[in-house]
Amino acid sequence: MSISLPSDFQSRMKTQLGETEYELFEKAINQDSKTSIRTNPDKSSQAPEDSEQIPWAQNGYFLNERPSFTLDPSFHAGAYYVQEASSMFIDHILRSLQVPKELFLDLSAAPGGKSTLLSSYLGKDGFLVANEVIQSRAQILKENIIKWGLGNTLVSNNDPEHFEPLEGFFDLVLVDAPCSGEGMFRKDPQARNEWSPDHVTLCASRQKRIMDRAGSLVAASGYLIYSTCTFNEQENEEMIEFLTSEFSYKPVRIPLDPNWNIRETQVETEDGTFYGYRFYPHLVDGEGFFVTVMQRPDDAYILPPGKIKDYKHPFLKEVSPKDSNSIDEELGFPLSGQYYQLNDSYFRIESEWKAYFEKLTQHLSIRYFGVEIGKKQKNDWIPSHEWALSTLPKNGFQVVNLEKDQALEFLRKNDPVIENMPTGWIMVTYNSLPLGWIKNLGNRINNYYPKEWRIRIQD
């Protein structure tokens, strides 16, 4: 049985859209949404079969059918992320503004849709902090960042308040805020039951608390992006008013193709006209979404990372630049890595981000960073699953490419039946995409797929 739209919501939307347009909106919100994915250009450059390009996202595609993603090994290999189309507008924002690839923060990042997009945009040139306050969700975020595999991200598990010592530190801060979720009424009809005018007010005051901190974290000339998946003005336009009353920001206008049917909204403030972009389901093949962008003035504060002498951390041990270089050389990586040890395992980041990383570790609760390579035992490496899924080379290991059935067995953490398998460590792949490790000991096989990731459904 379909869940009806709350009557207060209906009357608010009628005021926002007018009666005639409201009917189109209501019809659209009760229809199925289109499935879309964003491919990982560092793993797979192919457009999916039977798909159509999303005009505002370079690697975004609408699929003509919704497949079972769980039963597609490429999904587990991080070849793509399932993301609704409107959210991918962030890609258009970054590219049209040519935002410099520096230090980015995604403050409310789980499960990682926008973080994986930011990570791809930054590539080898930038570094991303993907933060999530809820512990269990930070775990899912970590998993998705590992699968994406670019090694340019740190996952933290902090309340926005914990970022206070990092004011003026980030070149871009994205806050995809927890909201009343009106834009999800189509995809998740249960969300209709949770909606009430009081809930909207509660969400707006929580957003103010978050933005009160987030607004201060952006460095001079940096960008602040605020988004929600809700339609109302209280959580959107009013947040622009709030931000501009609390902080000094300049408006940013994003070029739009009129065929996209994205609605621009304007907010008059003492600092000029600011812009927001709203996605309605009767106008766009995506879910409800709102986003605004603003820029910190050039004379605002910048917090430099400084030099941390004799880096000390209760858990992390720095590997000297000389030893870091030797590891890169041994493993055939670009000679630009800085390593750290955590519980005897080695983690690699690009050395360019060393000072930034070390400053971040002084203040944040780190869940993952860079690429975990594995442990060293005498002269051998015990490779980590994270390394397999990363885009770093895996030189010197044997590789076995699996058929789909074998790959699914591996992902269920069963032992895939493979003929003429060599002994030792083997990286298993599907369509040449790394899935993980097995070790053939001759009389038995060990499957190193992480048990908490294993898939549980049958074909």
Ligand SMILES: C[S@@+](CC[C@H](N)C(=O)[O-])C[C@H]1O[C@@H](n2cnc3c(N)ncnc32)[C@H](O)[C@@H]1O
């Ligand atoms: C809309 S979701 C983020 C979706 C994510 N950006 C993506 O694209 O996959 C909002 C996130 O904010 C988190 N959150 C909840 N309360 C918060 C708070 N007080 N401060 C910051 N984030 C919060 C939620 O746990 C949730 O993961």
